[in-house]
Amino acid sequence: MDDFLRAAEQLFSEKGYGQTAMEDIARLAEYGTGTIYRYFESKEALYGELLERKMAAYLEHLVAQYEAETTPRGKLRALLHGKVDFFARNREFMRIFVKEFVPECSTMAAALTPEARELRGRCLALLRDTIEAGIRSGDFRAMDPDLAVAAISGLGNELLLHCIRDLDGEGLGEAEGFMMAFIESGLASGDRP
Amino acid sequence: MDDFLRAAEQLFSEKGYGQTAMEDIARLAEYGTGTIYRYFESKEALYGELLERKMAAYLEHLVAQYEAETTPRGKLRALLHGKVDFFARNREFMRIFVKEFVPECSTMAAALTPEARELRGRCLALLRDTIEAGIRSGDFRAMDPDLAVAAISGLGNELLLHCIRDLDGEGLGEAEGFMMAFIESGLASGDRP
Amino acid sequence: MDDFLRAAEQLFSEKGYGQTAMEDIARLAEYGTGTIYRYFESKEALYGELLERKMAAYLEHLVAQYEAETTPRGKLRALLHGKVDFFARNREFMRIFVKEFVPECSTMAAALTPEARELRGRCLALLRDTIEAGIRSGDFRAMDPDLAVAAISGLGNELLLHCIRDLDGEGLGEAEGFMMAFIESGLASGDRP
Amino acid sequence: MDDFLRAAEQLFSEKGYGQTAMEDIARLAEYGTGTIYRYFESKEALYGELLERKMAAYLEHLVAQYEAETTPRGKLRALLHGKVDFFARNREFMRIFVKEFVPECSTMAAALTPEARELRGRCLALLRDTIEAGIRSGDFRAMDPDLAVAAISGLGNELLLHCIRDLDGEGLGEAEGFMMAFIESGLASGDRP
DNA sequence: TATGAATGAGAGTTCATTCAT
DNA sequence: GATGAATGAACTCTCATTCAT
Numbered sequence: 133m134d135d136f137l138r139a140a141e142q143l144f145s146e147k148g149y150g151q152t153a154m155e156d157i158a159r160l161a162e163y164g165t166g167t168i169y170r171y172f173e174s175k176e177a178l179y180g181e182l183l184e185r186k187m188a189a190y191l192e193h194l195v196a197q198y199e200a201e202t203t204p205r206g207k208l209r210a211l212l213h214g215k216v217d218f219f220a221r222n223r224e225f226m227r228i229f230v231k232e233f234v235p236e237c238s239t240m241a242a243a244l245t246p247e248a249r250e251l252r253g254r255c256l257a258l259l260r261d262t263i264e265a266g267i268r269s270g271d272f273r274a275m276d277p278d279l280a281v282a283a284i285s286g287l288g289n290e291l292l293l294h295c296i297r298d299l300d301g302e303g304l305g306e307a308e309g310f311m312m313a314f315i316e317s318g319l320a321s322g323d324r325p
Numbered sequence: 326m327d328d329f330l331r332a333a334e335q336l337f338s339e340k341g342y343g344q345t346a347m348e349d350i351a352r353l354a355e356y357g358t359g360t361i362y363r364y365f366e367s368k369e370a371l372y373g374e375l376l377e378r379k380m381a382a383y384l385e386h387l388v389a390q391y392e393a394e395t396t397p398r399g400k401l402r403a404l405l406h407g408k409v410d411f412f413a414r415n416r417e418f419m420r421i422f423v424k425e426f427v428p429e430c431s432t433m434a435a436a437l438t439p440e441a442r443e444l445r446g447r448c449l450a451l452l453r454d455t456i457e458a459g460i461r462s463g464d465f466r467a468m469d470p471d472l473a474v475a476a477i478s479g480l481g482n483e484l485l486l487h488c489i490r491d492l493d494g495e496g497l498g499e500a501e502g503f504m505m506a507f508i509e510s511g512l513a514s515g516d517r518p
Numbered sequence: 519m520d521d522f523l524r525a526a527e528q529l530f531s532e533k534g535y536g537q538t539a540m541e542d543i544a545r546l547a548e549y550g551t552g553t554i555y556r557y558f559e560s561k562e563a564l565y566g567e568l569l570e571r572k573m574a575a576y577l578e579h580l581v582a583q584y585e586a587e588t589t590p591r592g593k594l595r596a597l598l599h600g601k602v603d604f605f606a607r608n609r610e611f612m613r614i615f616v617k618e619f620v621p622e623c624s625t626m627a628a629a630l631t632p633e634a635r636e637l638r639g640r641c642l643a644l645l646r647d648t649i650e651a652g653i654r655s656g657d658f659r660a661m662d663p664d665l666a667v668a669a670i671s672g673l674g675n676e677l678l679l680h681c682i683r684d685l686d687g688e689g690l691g692e693a694e695g696f697m698m699a700f701i702e703s704g705l706a707s708g709d710r711p
Numbered sequence: 712m713d714d715f716l717r718a719a720e721q722l723f724s725e726k727g728y729g730q731t732a733m734e735d736i737a738r739l740a741e742y743g744t745g746t747i748y749r750y751f752e753s754k755e756a757l758y759g760e761l762l763e764r765k766m767a768a769y770l771e772h773l774v775a776q777y778e779a780e781t782t783p784r785g786k787l788r789a790l791l792h793g794k795v796d797f798f799a800r801n802r803e804f805m806r807i808f809v810k811e812f813v814p815e816c817s818t819m820a821a822a823l824t825p826e827a828r829e830l831r832g833r834c835l836a837l838l839r840d841t842i843e844a845g846i847r848s849g850d851f852r853a854m855d856p857d858l859a860v861a862a863i864s865g866l867g868n869e870l871l872l873h874c875i876r877d878l879d880g881e882g883l884g885e886a887e888g889f890m891m892a893f894i895e896s897g898l899a900s901g902d903r904p
Numbered sequence: 905t906a907t908g909a910a911t912g913a914g915a916g917t918t919c920a921t922t923c924a925t
Numbered sequence: 926g927a928t929g930a931a932t933g934a935a936c937t938c939t940c941a942t943t944c945a946t
Contacts, residue, residue, distance in 0.1 A: 153915065155916095163932085166932055170931075286484065286486075287479045291476055310468060318507035346939085356907085358942090359907050359942085368941065550911040551938090552910075553909075554938095668873035671869055672866050672867070672872075673865045677861050705893075734929090744920095744929060748921070
């Protein structure tokens with residue numbers, strides 16, 4: 133069953149959902165076509181399961197880093213580092229992730245499963261809570277937290293894609309530093325020492 | 326021919342490339358199915374043509390605003406405002422744009438046409454040139470301009486999508502202000518008056 | 519479209535619904551497989567349409583004969599003769615008819631369409647009304663009309679099948695005479711002159 | 712092995728041959744899927760075996776009643792009562808029986824096994840012999856015995872189905888009385904005391 | 905030039921049957 | 926004997942593309 137999820141991740145990432153045939157997945161996993169259907173009800177269900185698992189792993193990864201920190205700045209850094217770290221080790225999923233995290237891009241007829249939506253919401257909520265706490269504490273300037281979440285998400289995704297796609301994964305460290313600095317400046321309150 | 330492009334834009338935006346049948350496009354454009362093939366070699370060619378035209382219009386729009394400005398900050402603001410302005414009036418295309426601007430998301434078997442890639446590159450080059458000029462002039466701090474371009478693109482796209490998708494186009498003015506402030510902080514040199 | 523219905527009638531009759539592939543129907547009709555789907559939404563819809571058309575023709579045929587008569591005995595004879603007559607000229611449909619007229623035999627996942635059920639009901643209602651009228655007039659003895667309808671239907675179907683299947687259509691005249699006599703005796707009131 | 716036959720009878724009756732999967736049968740019988748194939752060569756063989764057993768039981772039941780009678784009228788009544796009696800206690804099989812007794816309805820690719828055909832023939836022969844004897848004895852009027860067999864079979868089957876299907880098994884007694892009277896009238900010689 | 909009926913390759917899915925354990 | 930995971934042929938259905946009119 134994990135064989136199928138692995139094969140599916142690779143192919144969906146390389147060719148996209150619509151261009152990947154169930155037969156391709158089965159062949160890559162070295163099984164017969166019909167065997168997939170013993171484990172997954174349909175192609176969509178397979179894709180949904182893949183997304184849920186990865187999203188769950190991502191959330192878990194973020195939470196682990198996040199809870200070790202206490203200040204808004206610390207939590208923000210933890211979330212940003214967690215993102216870079218997770219996708220550095222899940223590059224194939226990155227390409228799928230940006231499609232599905234941005235609903236407009238989804239290629240599935242049916243959108244994310246409710247479970248996956250829930251996980252996506254919880255990832256974003258970590259960031260939002262952090263920003264709101266930072267605003268209250270005066271670390272960040274007053275702003276609409278939803279806009280900030282959108283800005284930071286989009287910025288981070290695109291930077292990661294840039295490194296993974298154009299730089300073949302090189303320069304992730306530099307990009308992380310840049311991202312941190314850029315975002316912290318963007319969020320910073322005008323008060324300067 | 327423009328009828329087909331208009332119909333295609335609407336349907337691709339609403340349902341996605343894979344879920345849109347040539348017959349649907351023809352019907353919406355009020356022509357026979359076969360007629361499309363008098364003007365476009367294939368479904369992909371139609372999609373490619375649509376992208377090229379829109380990209381060209383986008384580039385033209387950006388250039389017009391851009392050339393009216395002389396300072397890096399002015400040009401940056403022109404590009405950001407131009408983006409918001411263009412997509413506020415091309416909301417349907419926005420959903421297609423984010424798919425194709427981020428090549429990973431493309432649903433087509435074949436990626437962007439070379440012409441479209443070229444146009445995309447020229448849009449990004451405007452921003453890149455602006456950033457480089459700003460770094461030289463000391464308006465912006467020293468940084469890798471490619472990272473800055475990626476960051477700003479992703480940030481802007483996601484903010485626009487947030488407004489168009491979740492807010493139904495409301496709040497674009499506020500989002501533009503937020504975007505400007507966020508990006509200018511992120512780019513700003515440490516020197517403060 | 520009629521080509522498909524003709525081909526479908528023949529093949530469903532010969533091999534049964536489940537054993538008939540859409541490709542078989544298309545080939546017999548001398549069309550490509552996909553063409554069927556321009557006219558029928560699905561295999562079930564094709565079958566449903568076939569049944570409806572034939573049932574409608576059968577009902578029309580029965581009604582024509584029925585309305586020319588005024589007495590219960592006359593109407594009964596008209597219905598019985600109409601049945602023999604119709605199926606003598608629709609032998610292929612006879613085999614499908616008995617399947618679907620007897621719901622237990624239906625091979626479709628989904629049963630008859632509501633339209634077909636309605637038509638089936640109206641065919642049976644003609645017979646039922648006739649029997650009730652005959653009972654009231656004293657031509658027939660008192661009995662449960664539903665039982666009589668079931669008895670006469672089953673008797674007639676099986677006799678027709680016997681002739682069509684085992685006798686290759688021979689002996690229909692003799693069978694009709696036998697059926698009339700048998701049923702009239704069965705229904706007759708005990709009063710004899 | 713009987714477990715499989717019981718499970719198969721239930722499922723074939725409820726859902727039909729084509730809609731019943733071997734796995735369903737195995738699960739209901741509380742065995743593994745592969746185990747069925749230790750006892751039956753194929754799905755068709757299982758169905759065939761089921762039919763043969765039931766047909767044999769039916770024949771035995773008929774013969775027992777039949778041989779206790781000496782007159783044609785007595786034998787006829789025994790056969791009719793035997794039929795009602797058997798199917799009242801084998802309602803699930805009734806639905807399969809009508810399919811297979813009327814070969815046109817068979818859902819199997821291959822028709823009845825030769826053994827089952829033989830048994831079917833012997834059931835019908837009992838009735839046929841009875842009718843011929845009755846004609847010779849003058850109890851029944853002169854007629855084609857094959858037509859009479861067909862008429863009586865079809866009539867009886869449909870009446871039984873009507874009770875089992877529409878009346879949920881109620882009214883079998885009334886139906887049996889009606890059937891006897893109807894058939895005896897139909898067969899009766901014109902001579903009246 | 906415009907059409908839309910026709911096509912057929914290709915996709916997802918089912919399930920009777922097999923066989924290593 | 927019993928199992929149930931694995932199989933792959935077969936089937937239904939879709940749709941980009943063609944071409945006779």
